[in-house]
Amino acid sequence: MAPTLDNLPPHRHRVYGLTVATWIPFPELESAPADAPVDAVFRLGEVPAELGGSKFNGARFQAGPGRLLAWIDGVARYLAVDGREILVQPEPGAIEGDLRALLLCSPMGGLLHQRGLLPLHASVIATPRGAVVFLGNSGRGKSTLAAHFARRGFRVLADDIAVIRFDGTGKPFAEPGLPQFKLWPNSVSELGEAADTLPRLRPQMEKRTLAFPGSFCREPLPLARLYALEADNQSPDIHLFPQPVLDRVRLLLDHTYRAQYLPGLGIQKAHFQSLSRVAAAVPLVRVTRPDDGKFRLQELADKLAADFSQ
Amino acid sequence: MKGIVWLASYPKSGNTWFRAFLANLLHGGEQPVDINAFDTNNFAARPGFDRALGWETSDLTLAEVERARLAVQEVIAREEGAVFKVHEAFTDPRDGRPLFSLPATRAALYFLRHPLDVAVSFSHHRGKDLDNTIARMNNPQAVMAANDDDLDLQLPQPLGSWGSHVRSWVDAPGLPVQVLRYEDMLARPQEMFTAACRFAGFPDDPARVARALEHSRFEVLQQQEQAKGFRESVGGRAFFRKGQAGAWREVLSPAQVSAIVQHHGEVMRRFGYLNADGTPV
Numbered sequence A: 001m002a003p004t005l006d007n008l009p010p011h012r013h014r015v016y017g018l019t020v021a022t023w024i025p026f027p028e029l030e031s032a033p034a035d036a037p038v039d040a041v042f043r044l045g046e047v048p049a050e051l052g053g054s055k056f057n058g059a060r061f062q063a064g065p066g067r068l069l070a071w072i073d074g075v076a077r078y079l080a081v082d083g084r085e086i087l088v089q090p091e092p093g094a095i096e097g098d099l100r101a102l103l104l105c106s107p108m109g110g111l112l113h114q115r116g117l118l119p120l121h122a123s124v125i126a127t128p129r130g131a132v133v134f135l136g137n138s139g140r141g142k143s144t145l146a147a148h149f150a151r152r153g154f155r156v157l158a159d160d161i162a163v164i165r166f167d168g169t170g171k172p173f174a175e176p177g178l179p180q181f182k183l184w185p186n187s188v189s190e191l192g193e194a195a196d197t198l199p200r201l202r203p204q205m206e207k208r209t210l211a212f213p214g215s216f217c218r219e220p221l222p223l224a225r226l227y228a229l230e231a232d233n234q235s236p237d238i239h240l241f242p243q244p245v246l247d248r249v250r251l252l253l254d255h256t257y258r259a260q261y262l263p264g265l266g267i268q269k270a271h272f273q274s275l276s277r278v279a280a281a282v283p284l285v286r287v288t289r290p291d292d293g294k295f296r297l298q299e300l301a302d303k304l305a306a307d308f309s310q
Numbered sequence B: 001m002k003g004i005v006w007l008a009s010y011p012k013s014g015n016t017w018f019r020a021f022l023a024n025l026l027h028g029g030e031q032p033v034d035i036n037a038f039d040t041n042n043f044a045a046r047p048g049f050d051r052a053l054g055w056e057t058s059d060l061t062l063a064e065v066e067r068a069r070l071a072v073q074e075v076i077a078r079e080e081g082a083v084f085k086v087h088e089a090f091t092d093p094r095d096g097r098p099l100f101s102l103p104a105t106r107a108a109l110y111f112l113r114h115p116l117d118v119a120v121s122f123s124h125h126r127g128k129d130l131d132n133t134i135a136r137m138n139n140p141q142a143v144m145a146a147n148d149d150d151l152d153l154q155l156p157q158p159l160g161s162w163g164s165h166v167r168s169w170v171d172a173p174g175l176p177v178q179v180l181r182y183e184d185m186l187a188r189p190q191e192m193f194t195a196a197c198r199f200a201g202f203p204d205d206p207a208r209v210a211r212a213l214e215h216s217r218f219e220v221l222q223q224q225e226q227a228k229g230f231r232e233s234v235g236g237r238a239f240f241r242k243g244q245a246g247a248w249r250e251v252l253s254p255a256q257v258s259a260i261v262q263h264h265g266e267v268m269r270r271f272g273y274l275n276a277d278g279t280p281v
Helices: A096-103 A106-114 A142-151 A186-190 A243-253 A261-266 A268-281 A295-309 B015-027 B047-055 B060-074 B115-126 B130-137 B162-170 B182-187 B189-200 B206-215 B217-226 B254-270
Strands: A010-013 A020-024 A040-044 A061-064 A067-070 A076-081 A084-091 A118-127 A129-137 A157-160 A161-166 A172-175 A182-185 A209-210 A219-231 A240-241 A284-288 B004-009 B083-086 B105-110 B178-182
Touching: A010 B105, A020 A142, A061 A261, A067 A106, A067 A261, A076 A096, A076 A106, A084 A106, A096 A106, A096 A182, A106 A118, A106 A161, A106 A261, A118 A219, A118 B004, A129 A142, A129 A172, A142 A157, A142 A182, A142 A186, A142 A295, A142 B189, A157 A161, A161 A268, A161 A284, A172 A268, A182 A186, A219 A243, A219 A268, A219 A295, A243 A268, A243 A284, A261 A268, A261 B047, A284 A295, B004 B015, B015 B083, B015 B105, B015 B189, B015 B206, B015 B217, B047 B060, B105 B162, B105 B182, B105 B189, B115 B130, B115 B162, B115 B254, B130 B254, B162 B178, B162 B254, B178 B182, B178 B189, B182 B189, B189 B206
Parallel strands: A020 A040, A040 A084, A129 A219, A219 A284, B004 B083, B004 B105, B105 B178
Antiparallel strands: A010 A020, A061 A067, A067 A076, A076 A084, A118 A129, A118 A157, A118 A161, A161 A172, A172 A219, A182 A209, A240 A284
C-alpha cells in the first residue's frame, strides 16, 4: 500500500499508526523521522468535481470503490485514494488552519476506511488494563471526559477518531491519534480552564483545541473496554448497562466514524466482520445520563473508573 | 413514497401529539407504542444531518452548515418514507432565505394552535416566565438552540415570531401544505387526522386511524410519561401537561393577552383566534 511516487512531500508525521508525508507541516500531529517508511501522502493536486463510475452521493461527499471525495465550499475539495493518498484542492483564499482541520476529519476517515482500519467516533484513554474507549455522537461529552481523565493522570491515545486495528493473532488494539482535544468553550470551563487562552480549531469557530503532548500515549494498547455515551431523560441518574454481543455490534456500527461512506466504498462486509471481532472480544457498556445541561463530570468519571478498574 | 413529509409547527402546538398518532398508525399493535420510541426525528438533530452531509456539523461553521441544508434535505428525500418534525420557519426570518427544499418535499402538515395557549404551554416547557416567553413569541429574530459556547445537540432553528412563523408556512409559494388547528384536532380528531393522513400519503382507513387516535390520547401519553418518563422533556418538567384548549383564560393577565394580540392580531383573526371586534376567541 506504500505510495509509489518518488517525489514525496517534505514533512513527516505519525498518526493512527501511519507515517504520512505532507505538503505543509501539521503542527497538531506528532512528527516522524525523515527516513521513516511512508504509508500515506497528503498533497495538493487537482480534485475532480465528481467521481466517475458507481458511487454514493451525499450532500458534501461522494464515495466509490477506493475513492472518497469530500468538500466544503469556501475551503477545499479533498480526494482520498486507495488508502494511500489525500489530494487537496484549496479554494482561493482558504486558510491553512481550515485546510488541515478539515483534512483530519472526513478525508482522513475515508482514508482509514480504505486501509481496512476501523475508525470509531470516540476518545480513548490508557488504563492499567488497556485502552478504554468512549464512543459518542457530537456533544455527548467524549472529549470532555477524556480530558478530565487526563487531569486525573491517565494518558490519552486519541480524541474524536479512535482507530482500532487487529494484531497477527486477531487481538484488537487502539492506535494513538493526535495529541489534541477538540472542545467547546463550555467544556473547557467545565475542566477549569479559560477558553480564550486556547487556540481555535478553525479561525471562525468558537470550538477550541487543547494539546496534551505530556499525557499522550504513543504506543498502541489492547482494547480493554468500550463505553457508549448516551442521553436519556427518563431517569435523573447515570446508569451503566453492559451489552450483549449482538447489541455491541449495532452500537459499534452506530459509532463507526463516517459509516455513511461504507456502501459507496464497497467495504460494508469487511467492516461488519471487523465490528463483530471487536464485539466478540471486548465488553461494551451503554452509559446513560440526562440531557439537562449538567455534565456531572466527577460523578460520571468516578462511575466509569470504578467500572473499568474492576 | 420518496420525498420528505414535514411535521411543522411553532413549539407546543400539537406536533408531538401527531408524532405519537403517526407512530401508532404505522407501527401500532394492540398496545400503545412507547412514547420513547417515536421514529420521527427532529430534522435539526445533528446525527441525521451529519450522516447525509458526510461531515460533522460540529467541525463546521454555522455558515457552512446553513449552505448545505437544502442539499442535505435532497439526499434524505431519496429515502422512502422520511418524516421529520421541524420548528424552523419555512424561510429564515433574518434574511428570507428558504430553509426547506421544495424538490425534497412530498408534503407539509402545519400544526397551528391558539397563540395565547402556546404562550402558557411554551412558558412551562422552557421553564421561563410568561413575559419572557411572550417576548420570545413576539421576537421576529428568534432562533432556537443558538449557542456559540456549547454544542447544542440540535442545530440552530430560526423561528421568528409566532405570527411570521405561521405565515412563512401557510403562505409558502408552491408548498403542498395542509393546516391543522390544534383546537380542531381536539374537537374532531377522526376527521382532522384522517384528512392529514390523506394529504401526506399515510394510511387513512377509519379503523386504523381510530385505533391510533385511541393509543395517542392525551391521557395515554401522560400516563406513559408519569410511569417511565419522556426522553424529550426538559429539566424534569412534564412534557404532556394539560393538552387542552383555552387554558390561557385562567393564566394570562390582560396585559399579557394584549401583548400577543398586538403583535399577531392579523394572523389570529385569519385563523379564527380573534373576533371581529379584536377580542380573543
